[in-house]
Amino acid sequence: MTILYDTQSLLERYLTKLIRNPTLLGTNLVTPVIFLVLFSQLLTKFGEFIPSTPGGYLAYLTPGVIMLNAMISAPLGGVSLANDLNSGFLSKMLLTQVSRPAILLGRLVTDMLIAVAESIITIVVALLMGVQFSSGPPGILLILVTVAFFEFALSGIFLTVGIRTRKTETISALSGVLFFPLIFISSAMFPISFFPSWAQTFSNYNPVSYASDVTRNLVAGGLTFNSLVSAYLLIGIIAGLTFAATLLQFRKVVS
Amino acid sequence: MVYNDGTRAVEGISFSVDEGEFFGFLGPNGAGKSTTIKVLTTLLRKNSGKVSVSGLDLDKSPGEIRKAVGVLSQETSLDVDLTGWENLHLQGRLQQMSGRVLDERVAELLKLVQLEDVAKKPAGHYSGGMRKRLDLASALIHRPRLLFLDEPTTGLDTQSRAAIWEYLEGLNRNEGITIFLTTQYLEEADRLCRKLSVIDHGQLIANGTPSELKESIGGDTINLTLKDATLRPTVKEILRAVPGVIDVIDSDGGVTAYAKSAGQIIAAIITSLDRAGIQPSFLSISSPTLDDVFLRKTGRRIRAEELSRKETEPFLT
Numbered sequence: 001m002t003i004l005y006d007t008q009s010l011l012e013r014y015l016t017k018l019i020r021n022p023t024l025l026g027t028n029l030v031t032p033v034i035f036l037v038l039f040s041q042l043l044t045k046f047g048e049f050i051p052s053t054p055g056g057y058l059a060y061l062t063p064g065v066i067m068l069n070a071m072i073s074a075p076l077g078g079v080s081l082a083n084d085l086n087s088g089f090l091s092k093m094l095l096t097q098v099s100r101p102a103i104l105l106g107r108l109v110t111d112m113l114i115a116v117a118e119s120i121i122t123i124v125v126a127l128l129m130g131v132q133f134s135s136g137p138p139g140i141l142l143i144l145v146t147v148a149f150f151e152f153a154l155s156g157i158f159l160t161v162g163i164r165t166r167k168t169e170t171i172s173a174l175s176g177v178l179f180f181p182l183i184f185i186s187s188a189m190f191p192i193s194f195f196p197s198w199a200q201t202f203s204n205y206n207p208v209s210y211a212s213d214v215t216r217n218l219v220a221g222g223l224t225f226n227s228l229v230s231a232y233l234l235i236g237i238i239a240g241l242t243f244a245a246t247l248l249q250f251r252k253v254v255s
Numbered sequence: 256m257v258y259n260d261g262t263r264a265v266e267g268i269s270f271s272v273d274e275g276e277f278f279g280f281l282g283p284n285g286a287g288k289s290t291t292i293k294v295l296t297t298l299l300r301k302n303s304g305k306v307s308v309s310g311l312d313l314d315k316s317p318g319e320i321r322k323a324v325g326v327l328s329q330e331t332s333l334d335v336d337l338t339g340w341e342n343l344h345l346q347g348r349l350q351q352m353s354g355r356v357l358d359e360r361v362a363e364l365l366k367l368v369q370l371e372d373v374a375k376k377p378a379g380h381y382s383g384g385m386r387k388r389l390d391l392a393s394a395l396i397h398r399p400r401l402l403f404l405d406e407p408t409t410g411l412d413t414q415s416r417a418a419i420w421e422y423l424e425g426l427n428r429n430e431g432i433t434i435f436l437t438t439q440y441l442e443e444a445d446r447l448c449r450k451l452s453v454i455d456h457g458q459l460i461a462n463g464t465p466s467e468l469k470e471s472i473g474g475d476t477i478n479l480t481l482k483d484a485t486l487r488p489t490v491k492e493i494l495r496a497v498p499g500v501i502d503v504i505d506s507d508g509g510v511t512a513y514a515k516s517a518g519q520i521i522a523a524i525i526t527s528l529d530r531a532g533i534q535p536s537f538l539s540i541s542s543p544t545l546d547d548v549f550l551r552k553t554g555r556r557i558r559a560e561e562l563s564r565k566e567t568e569p570f571l572t
Contacts (some may be wrong), residue, residue, distance in 0.1 A: 016332070016336070016337060020377065021336065092328065092346075096350050096397075097349065211502060
C-alpha cells in the first residue's frame with residue numbers, strides 16, 4: 001500500500017528531525033515532569049479539599065498533566081507543515097509519486113507518538129511519586145489510546161491553520177489563546193465544583209473535561225462504559241471536523 | 256496562465272521539445288519561465304490550452320507525468336536536518352523505490368555529484384553549491400527521462416556553475432535525458448542549449464538554435480554610447496544613411512546599428528558622425544550574441560538591473 005509506505009517514510013523523516021533537534025526533543029520530554037512536580041508540590045494542600053480522591057491532589061493532577069502535554073505538543077505538526085510550505089519542500093514532495101493524504105497522516109502519526117511518549121513519561125514519574133493506577137496495565141494502555149485520539153483531533157486544528165496562513169507565529173499565538181481557557185476551564189487541573197456556575201457550564205461541554213475524566217477514572221477507578229463512549233464520541237466528532245478542515249485546506253494547495 | 260490575483264503570467268505560448276533535446280527557455284526575471292515549468296510539472300493548473308509532456312496529456316495523467324519527469328526547482332529545497340544520504344533516500348522512497356535498488360541508486364548519485372565525503376553530514380552544513388548538487392541528485396533519483404531545471408545556476412559562484420554545467424551536459428549526452436532548462440544567463444543558454452525559446456512578459460519572442468537566432472540579427476552589431484541622449488534621433492538618421500547599415504535601434508545609453516560586415520563601414524560611420532560634429536563616448540563592434548537577439552526583439556538588454564527585479568509570485572498558489 002502506497003499510503004502506508006509513504007506515511008512510514010514521512011514518520012521516519014519527522015522522528016529523525018526531532019532527534020536531530022535535542023533542545024526541542026528535551027523540552028518535550030522534560031515538560032511533563034516539570035508540570036507534574038511543580039503543580040503537585042505547590043498545591044499539596046489542595047488534596048484536603050478533595051477527600052474523595054484517593055492519592056490526593058497528585059493523583060487528581062496526573063490525568064490533567066497528560067492532557068496538558070498533549071495540548072502543548074499539538075501545534076508542532078502545523079508548524080512543521082508551514083515550514084515545509086515556505087521552504088518549497090512540500091512542493092518537492094508534491095512533484096513525487098507520494099500519496100497525498102500520507103503527507104498529512106505522516107505528520108499526524110508523529111504528533112500522536114510525541115503525545116504518547118510524553119504520557120508514558122508522565123505516568124512513570126507519577127508511579128515513582130506514588131500514584132496508584134487502579135486499572136493496571138490495560139488501563140494505562142487505554143489512557144495512551146485516549147491521548148493519541150485526543151491529539152489527532154487537536155493537531156488537525158493547527159495543520160489547518162499552518163496550511164492556510166503559512167505562519168508559525170500565528171500558530172503559536174493561536175495555541176496560547178486556545179489552550180488556557182480549554183485546559184483551565186475544564187476538569188483537567190481542578191475539580192469543577194470549585195468553579196462559578198458559568199465556568200461549570202463551559203466545562204461540561206469542554207472536550208478536555210471528557211478526555212480528562214476518562215483518564216482520571218482509569219487512574220482512580222470507576223470508569224463507566226457510558227462515560228467512555230460519550231468521551232470518544234465527542235473527540236471523534238472534533239477529530240472528524242478538524243481532519244476534514246485540514247483535507248480541505250490541503251486540497252487547495254495540492255491542486 | 257492567469258493567477259488568482261489576475262496577474263497574467265504566461266499567455267498564448269506554444270513550443271515543442273524533441274526527445275533527447277537540450278532545450279533552453281531564456282528570459283529575464285518575471286518573464287514567466289517558472290510559471291511555465293510549474294504548469295508543465297503539474298504544480299500549477301493552467302487556465303486554458305493543451306499540454307502534453309512525455310507523450311502524456313497534462314490534464315488526464317498528471318500522476319504518470321510525475322513518474323516520468325524530474326524537477327529541480329529554482330529554490331533549493333532540501334530537508335536541512337537530514338543528511339545528504341537521508342535526503343536522497345527519502346526522495347527515493349517518496350518515488351516508491353525501496354531496498355537494494357534504492358541504496359545503489361543513492362550511492363551512484365552521491366558519486367555523480369561528488370558528495371560522497373559529506374553524505375553523512377546534515378544538508379544544513381552544506382554550501383550553496385553542494386546543496387544545489389544534492390537537489391539535482393534528488394531530482395534524478397527515479398531515473399526520469401525528462402528533466403526540468405528552473406534556473407539551476409542562479410546565485411551560484413562560477414566554480415559551482417561550471418560543475419553543474421558539466422553534470423547536465425553529461426546527463427544529456429551519455430544518458431540521453433531530455434533537458435528543459437530555464438535561465439536568465441545568455442552565457443548559459445549559449446553554451447548548453449541546442450534549441451532555445453526566448454520569453455519576455457509571458458510571451459515567446461523568438462525560437463531556434465542559438466546560431467539561428469544570432470544569424471537572424473543579420474550580421475554584426477555596432478554599439479554607440481552617447482553622452483547626450485537627445486542626439487539619438489540625429490545619430491540614428493545619420494547611421495541609416497550609411498550604405499551597408501541594415502537597421503538602427505535605440506539601446507541603453509545610445510544606439511545600436513546592425514550591418515552585414517561592420518569592419519568595412521566603420522570608417523564611413525565615423526566620418527559621417529564627425530561631419531555632423533558628433534563624437535560618441537564609446538564605440539564597439541561585435542559578432543551577434545543572444546543578448547543582441549533579446550535587444551533586437553525587446554529593445555532592452557538582459558542584465559543585472561533586470562535580474563535584480565525579484566520575482567514576487569509564491570511557489571504555490
